[in-house]
Every structure is written in structure tokens, then in C-alpha cells.
Amino acid sequence: DQQVKQNSPSLSVQEGRISILNCDYTNSMFDYFLWYKKYPAEGPTFLISISSIKDKNEDGRFTVFLNKSAKHLSLHIVPSQPGDSAVYFCAARDRGSTLGRLYFGRGTQLTVWP
Amino acid sequence: DTGVSQNPRHKITKRGQNVTFRCDPISEHNRLYWYRQTLGQGPEFLTYFQNEAQLEKSRLLSDRFSAERPKGSFSTLEIQRTEQGDSAMYLCASSFGSGTEAFFGQGTRLTVV
Numbered sequence: 001d002q003q004v005k006q007n008s009p010s011l012s013v014q015e016g017r018i019s020i021l022n023c024d025y026t027n028s029m030f031d032y033f034l035w036y037k038k039y040p041a042e043g044p045t046f047l048i049s050i051s052s053i054k055d056k057n058e059d060g061r062f063t064v065f066l067n068k069s070a071k072h073l074s075l076h077i078v079p080s081q082p083g084d085s086a087v088y089f090c091a092a093r094d095r096g097s098t099l100g101r102l103y104f105g106r107g108t109q110l111t112v113w114p
Numbered sequence: 115d116t117g118v119s120q121n122p123r124h125k126i127t128k129r130g131q132n133v134t135f136r137c138d139p140i141s142e143h144n145r146l147y148w149y150r151q152t153l154g155q156g157p158e159f160l161t162y163f164q165n166e167a168q169l170e171k172s173r174l175l176s177d178r179f180s181a182e183r184p185k186g187s188f189s190t191l192e193i194q195r196t197e198q199g200d201s202a203m204y205l206c207a208s209s210f211g212s213g214t215e216a217f218f219g220q221g222t223r224l225t226v227v
Contacts, residue, residue: 004156034215043118043205043218044157089156100145100209101170102216104156 003027004092006105013112019077021108023090026071031095034102035064035075038087047088048075052095080112118219120206126225127196134192135222139208146189147216148181149205150174157205163189196226 005024013019023033031052036044050057050064050073057064063076077084087109091102119138127133139146144165149157160179162170165186175181178196183189193200203223207216 006156009154036218041220041223043120043207043220046215046217049215091156100216101147101159101162102157104149104158106154106156 001026002105003030004090004103004105006088006090006108008108009106010109010111013080013110015082015112015114016079019075019080019084019110019112021075021077021088021090021110023073023075023105024071025073025092027092027094027103028071029094030092030103032093033064033066033073034091034093035062036089036091036104037084038089038107044089077110080110082112082114085110085112118206118208118217120204120219120222122222123220124223124225126227129198129226130195132192132194133196133224134190135204135206135224137189137191137206137208137219138187139189139206140210140217143208143210143217144186145209145211145216146183147207147209148189148191149207149218151203151205151221152201160191160204193224196224198226200224201226 034049035047038044066073087107090105146163148160151157163183178194181191203221205221207218209216
């Protein structure tokens with residue numbers, strides 16, 4: 001059962017424009033959400049996170065929005081750059097777990113073209 | 115110490131053979147995780163250590179899989195009698211205390227032929 005869903009396997013955006021990556025979840029016990037970025041042949045790299053007590057977190061060109069009622073979050077990248085081309089994973093943590101185990105979506109391949 | 119280190123980076127083995135992977139976490143991190151990623155999927159949790167204690171194992175971790183973390187430092191993941199379905203990227207991650215940002219290594223890509 002996929003508790004974290006990324007329904008768009010790929011996204012193509014022109015350099016300079018906004019990239020919006022979406023993520024849905026089903027577990028209402030999730031209290032912390034993270035985005036990881038992954039290049040080929042490398043491990044995932046932490047990008048940005050958001051606690052369930054917030055609805056927005058911003059870090060430079062990256063902003064994550066959380067809509068708890070819709071169980072939906074999104075990552076905005078503005079402006080998009082070719083170096084942003086990678087697979088982006090949405091991940092979530094269960095507040096009932098003290099272990100920090102993360103549940104991942106299947107990822108969205110972002111391609112930023114010049 | 116620049117991050118989580120995993121060895122080897124690649125492993126090709128014949129079906130039925132045993133393989134062992136090593137993970138060296140960030141030195142001050144007491145939590146260590148193993149995940150597995152197959153093509154088209156996100157990382158899936160396998161097991162978790164807090165210091166030397168293995169506190170949780172996923173149902174994905176069959177009896178052929180065993181993980182250890184002696185002395186709460188590096189960890190090993192062994193797969194016995196490998197099967198083709200074990201082919202995947204095995205990822206190790208570490209974090210400190212209740213911090214939620216897990217840092218991942220570059221992974222070990224296993225191919226079972």
C-alpha cells in the first residue's frame with residue numbers, strides 16, 4: 001500500500017520558469033514531510049522539509065506547501081535551472097513512530113531544458 | 115568525515131551466492147537505516163538501528179537478510195542465497211537523535227545474474 005504518492009512520473013520545464021512537483025499522502029498520522037533530490041548513481045540528497053504545524057516553508061528557490069485537509073504537498077522551484085534536473089522524492093514520517101522511518105513516493109523525474 | 119559511505123558501490127553476483135555490504139554513517143549519528151530501491155520505486159525501508167540495537171525490521175527483510183551494527187558504528191547488510199529479485203540499489207542513511215533529516219550514502223547497486 002503506497003502511503004505517499006507522486007502521480008506524475010515526469011515533468012519537463014523550461015529554464016527560468018516555475019517547476020511544481022506534487023505529492024499526496026493517505027496516512028493522517030504523518031507529521032513531517034521531506035523532499036529529497038536524486039541524481040543518477042547517487043543516493044538521495046535532502047532538499048527541504050516541513051512540519052505538519054506549518055503550511056509553508058521556503059529556502060532560497062525552493063518552497064514547500066502543505067495542505068493538510070487535502071493531504072497534499074507541493075514543491076515549487078523558482079526559477080528552475082538545468083542543474084535541477086533530477087528525480088525528486090517526497091517522503092513522510094509517522095508521528096506515531098519514534099524511529100524516524102520515512103515513507104517515500106515513487107519519485108518525479110524533473111527535466112529543465114534551456 | 116564528509117558523509118555516509120557505502121561499499122562496494124557495485125556488486126554483481128551469481129544467484130545463490132552470499133553478499134555483504136558495508137555502511138559507515140556520519141560519525142556522530144546514532145541512528146542508522148537501510149533502505150532498498152528498485153527501478154521505478156522510491157526507497158523502501160528495510161531496517162533500523164539505534165546505536166547497536168536493531169529496533170525495527172520491515173517485512174521486506176526475509177530470513178535471508180541479516181543486518182548488524184557492532185559497537186554502534188558501521189553496519190553490514192548480508193544477503194544469503196541471493197535471488198534475482200534481490201537486484202536493487204541498497205541505501206544506507208544515518209541521522210542524529212530525533213532529527214528527521216536522514217542523510218543517505220551513495221548506495222550499493224546489486225545485480226544478481
